[in-house]
Amino acid sequence: MKVSVVKNILEANDRIAQENRAIFDEKGLLVFNLMSSPGAGKTSLLEKTIDALKDDLNIGVIEGDIQSSQDAERIAEKGIPAVQINTGGACHLDGNMIRDTFKEFDFDALDLLVVENVGNLVCPAEFKVGEDFKAMILSVTEGEDKPAKYPLMFRESKVLLINKIDLLPYVDCSVDRIREEALRINPEMVIFEVSCKTGGGLEAWYDWLREEVKQSSAARKH
Amino acid sequence: MHEMSIAQSLLDIIREEMQKNNARILRSVSLDIGQLSAIVPESLSFCFEVMTSGTELEGAQLIMNMVPLRGVCRDCGREFEIRDYAFECPHCSGPHIDTVSGQGLSIVEMEVD
Numbered sequence: 001m002k003v004s005v006v007k008n009i010l011e012a013n014d015r016i017a018q019e020n021r022a023i024f025d026e027k028g029l030l031v032f033n034l035m036s037s038p039g040a041g042k043t044s045l046l047e048k049t050i051d052a053l054k055d056d057l058n059i060g061v062i063e064g065d066i067q068s069s070q071d072a073e074r075i076a077e078k079g080i081p082a083v084q085i086n087t088g089g090a091c092h093l094d095g096n097m098i099r100d101t102f103k104e105f106d107f108d109a110l111d112l113l114v115v116e117n118v119g120n121l122v123c124p125a126e127f128k129v130g131e132d133f134k135a136m137i138l139s140v141t142e143g144e145d146k147p148a149k150y151p152l153m154f155r156e157s158k159v160l161l162i163n164k165i166d167l168l169p170y171v172d173c174s175v176d177r178i179r180e181e182a183l184r185i186n187p188e189m190v191i192f193e194v195s196c197k198t199g200g201g202l203e204a205w206y207d208w209l210r211e212e213v214k215q216s217s218a219a220r221k222h
Numbered sequence: 223m224h225e226m227s228i229a230q231s232l233l234d235i236i237r238e239e240m241q242k243n244n245a246r247i248l249r250s251v252s253l254d255i256g257q258l259s260a261i262v263p264e265s266l267s268f269c270f271e272v273m274t275s276g277t278e279l280e281g282a283q284l285i286m287n288m289v290p291l292r293g294v295c296r297d298c299g300r301e302f303e304i305r306d307y308a309f310e311c312p313h314c315s316g317p318h319i320d321t322v323s324g325q326g327l328s329i330v331e332m333e334v335d
């Protein structure tokens with residue numbers, strides 16, 4: 001007997017992500033899901049961003065790693081509520097793991113929640129966690145061919161931060177080429193060229209993020 | 223390697239549907255896998271085999287159809303196949319493209335007894 005089903009396989013996760021999103025919306029919280037390869041600079045970007053914005057915004061962080069709590073400790077040192085998720089082998093965070101952290105936060109006291117995903121350029125792009133948008137980092141040491149090799153991540157991300165631009169003199173990588181390739185896959189992508197080491201280019205990212213938080217809280221009040 | 227999570231979700235849906243249809247044996251299950259989805263079919267097939275082995279679902283065939291990426295242009299309204307992941311309208315060069323197919327991952331049919 002043939003049975004027609006037609007069901008999204010990720011439906012169960014999508015449903016939980018939607019429920020998470022409804023809670024974030026109700027609390028007036030902007031949430032973004034930060035993704036990249038291991039070592040591209042997710043935690044460094046967060047440290048810089050927190051230093052720059054913590055006087056204006058109340059920020060919380062969920063750290064996803066396969067193992068260890070080093071990242072959450074780095075963030076907590078800044079006096080920011082940070083919860084570590086250890087996936088114990090899984091290469092991505094999902095809606096359920098995010099929901100399990102809710103009891104650790106006081107969402108009423110937050111304006112912005114950042115979910116730092118497991119370092120991986122493939123899997124996290126497939127799983128929603130309830131975020132308003134996805135942001136990704138590509139460091140120039142990874143090479144300009146990455147958009148073509150990992151199109152889903154580039155298609156799904158609203159923002160691309162090209163990191164480690166201070167290393168450009170030493171690597172064979174053209175930022176123009178990364179831009180061109182990324183915009184081919186996602187013409188509406190917002191791109192920043194930054195160095196978390198020197199701080200170069202980060203002001204534009206801070207301004208953009210401030211504006212996003214402002215707009216989202218204004219939209220929710222109406 | 224998120225194919226293990228995908229296989230688990232797939233098996234959850236299969237078991238639920240079999241129960242609904244009072245089925246005992248799964249002959250085959252067909253999936254549509256979008257070209258843009260980050261799934262490696264060989265890897266999904268391996269996970270499916272590992273996770274069904276020794277269970278009531280052992281031996282079921284996993285049929286995977288790859289679905290090409292298609293988009294529709296928000297500017298001129300025309301639909302087209304997206305080649306080389308270039309999200310630009312081949313007719314009017316508009317950059318605002320909505321994906322019509324080829325991104326999702328769905329179960330479409332099961333053959334059961």
